[in-house]
Amino acid sequence: MDVKYINPFLKAFSNVFPMLGISEIRKGNLSVKDGYIESPGVIIILGIIGDIKGNVMYTTTIDTAKSIAQTMMMGMPVPELNEMAQSAISELTNMLTANACMNFADEGINIDISTPTLIYGNFTAKATSSKVLCVEMFVNDMPFEVNISLDRV
DSSP, rough: GGGGGGHHHHHHHHHHHHHHHHEEEEEEEEEEEEEEEEEEEEEEEEEESSSSSEEEEEEOHHHHHHHHHHTTTOOOOOOOOOOOHHHHHHHHHHHHHHHHHHHHTTOOOEEEEEOEEEEEOOOOEEEEEEEEEEEEETTTTTEEEEEEEEEEE
C-alpha cells in the first residue's frame, strides 16, 4: 500500500464538501490499521478496480451521518438514519470517491468505482488488504474517517 494514495482522497474532501455548503474540513491523525475496521455506527464501502484495486471504507457515527445528510438535504430535519438520509450519505461517498478517481487520473492512474454499500450498527468489516491507511477527517468538527485499502495491479 502506497501512502501517495491518500492525497487524491484529501483533495476530494477539499473539492466536494464546499460544494455542499460545508467548508470546515480538517485532517486529523493518519494511522495504519490491520485489515479489520470497527464500525463507529456507519460504514460505507466502495470497491476500486483498474490500475489499482481494493476498497475504500468511509466510517462515521450515526449522528454525524444524520447531520451531514441534513445539510445535503437543505436543512430538512433528519431525526433518524432513514432511507433518504442513507441515500444522501451514500451519494456523498460516491461523490468523494469519484472525485478521488479524477485526481488519480491526473496522476496517470485509471480506476473505476463500485456503487456504495452502506451498513450501520455495531460490527467489524474486513478490508481487501491486511494493511489499511486510515485518514481521520473532521467535517464541522465531526469524525469522518477514510480507510484506504488499495494495491497496484
